[in-house]
Amino acid sequence: MKPQLDMDKIAKGLGAERLGHVFATGGYFGAIQLAAEIQARFKVPSSGGRATDPKWTERRQVPFSPRTLTKLKGLVQKIQQDLAATVEPMQLAALLLEKELDEIDVRGAEALLNKSVLSSASESRAHRRAVAGGRHGRR
Numbered sequence: 001m002k003p004q005l006d007m008d009k010i011a012k013g014l015g016a017e018r019l020g021h022v023f024a025t026g027g028y029f030g031a032i033q034l035a036a037e038i039q040a041r042f043k044v045p046s047s048g049g050r051a052t053d054p055k056w057t058e059r060r061q062v063p064f065s066p067r068t069l070t071k072l073k074g075l076v077q078k079i080q081q082d083l084a085a086t087v088e089p090m091q092l093a094a095l096l097l098e099k100e101l102d103e104i105d106v107r108g109a110e111a112l113l114n115k116s117v118l119s120s121a122s123e124s125r126a127h128r129r130a131v132a133g134g135r136h137g138r139r
Helices: 007-013 027-041 066-083 089-103 106-138
Strands: none
Touching: 027 066, 027 089, 066 089
16 A cells, blocks of 8 residues: 655645645546545445445435436546546546535535526427427427
């Protein structure tokens, strides 16, 4: 097992001051950071089985679109190939959700929800017009 780096000790040795974390958000460095987090957080339970975050004690079913699940599976496949980290699609989803919740505030959540609600309402209106147009076209 790799020894954990003591960032405070390293900073002190360099004559620096730690001010916080820097998060990569995408691309290669984001993938590397995500894989490192998976390796650091996921532990194999003493009873055996799949590695997971021991802090995850809640189990919920979360609905996903087929597109989202396909994207999660693709990301998992890439992580496993490129970075030799073992993770399942729903574990990755939970990790991504936690990371996003750490970054988002109430206004950001409200903006995201409003965007989603507006998009859904627009799609519903378009669907109703299409259905209504189809009914009128058959007469």
